Amino acid sequence: MIFPVFKREFLGYFRSPVAYVFLIVFLVASVGLAFFLGYFFKNNTASLESYFTFLPWLFLFFAPAAGMRLWAEEKRSGTVELLFTLPVTTLQAVLGKFLAAWAFLSLAVLLGFPLALTAGYLGDPDWGAMLAGYAGAILMAGGCLGICSLTSALTRNQVISFVLSVLACLVLVLLGWSVFNGALGAALPVQAVDFVANCGFIPHFEPFTKGIIDPRDVVYFLSLAGLTLFLNVIVLER
């Protein structure tokens, strides 16, 4: 019974103009950052690294925007009572909704494909590294959306849900941000800094953009999603 929930939720994005606004703004922002802050042309390398670098920062806002309505909206409108008196288990409902949001955010990332084609047209990129980068981006999106789904279940107010998930994602991005780790290094021993950095998104995402798929990084994002969805089920059944 996951599929009907997934389908309703995924198509639900497109039942209002919000989805189109979201996709356009995301594409403008992600490609814009790659060009103007990442110097996609100036670097003179046929790779998408300048695009991928900014994704953790973009997901900080876009994942909560995609995930905030998942449960908050059901609670506000009362449809949660309808959903949970249909023959669906909490886990099925949580998974269906999460997968819908994940598919939607993945779609947003994949719609940036003309940038990859541009790199291919102008140079001779490492297609494997590019694919790995996309895989990493999608995995990271899953981790973020797990958090967003959880915070959305904590409230009936979408704004609160948005703010909470931005905060949670911000912490996880900052933990692995080299600038933050540098500052931390002045006060803490190296092992401690390494440990802190390991909890963050960036050290687990960066290897993907260089074409390295480390199982530990895959496990990191999947277990983040798994843990938050598990908590999500508990929150809803409480």
Add this chain to the structure above:
Amino acid sequence: MIEVKGLVKDYGAKRAVDNISFSVRRGDILGFLGPNGAGKSTTMKMITGFITPTGGTAIVGGHDVRTAPVAVKRVIGYLPESAPAYGEMTVEEFLHFIAEVRGFRTAAERAARVGRAVGLTHLAGVRHQTIETLSKGYRQRVGFAQALLHDPAALILDEPTDGLDPNQKNEVRSLIKSMSAEKAVVLSTHILEEVEAICTRIIIISQGRLVVDETPAAFRARQPGARLDEIFRSLTIGDEA
């Protein structure tokens, strides 16, 4: 069909539902009465498996709601209070979604189910309208269509005629009556005349406790000559405090 055994629900220190037991057989239409906040909706939500009881259980179609909630949900058609629905969907899309979740596998089967529910609730005219644009009466009917879609053996309706005009009320009542022969129906209401018009049994809940469980005729015989609302008032007085 529906067997309620000693249901209890506590919210913090407050006992919202206090040891309620009753049973409903096929062919029964049970009118659930009580002042606002007496525990009617809470009891219905526990029977349908939406909230977990603090104590006791309900058995619907042979399934225990505490151990097999999904099986119970398959047997029940439930119209929650104020008929929540996904407003951005059209009536057609919404009912198709319900049919999918209810496990009707083929498209033909789903179309047949949706068509039947739309016909029963007279929704054909607004089939392709989004639910948020519908009037209260139509939304209520969408909720009804959703509850009837799988032809459930147990029908639980939380204030099904609330917000409808007199004609619509009559229509809903005759619909309930026409289906009641092979179903166990529980409906909550504030309208005492409604109970008399269609129910085969009356249950009154006051302050979470069951105070009356009898036929409408027996209920009326409590105070011959008195109006129903006077009898109701004398039984539930003190509840407002």
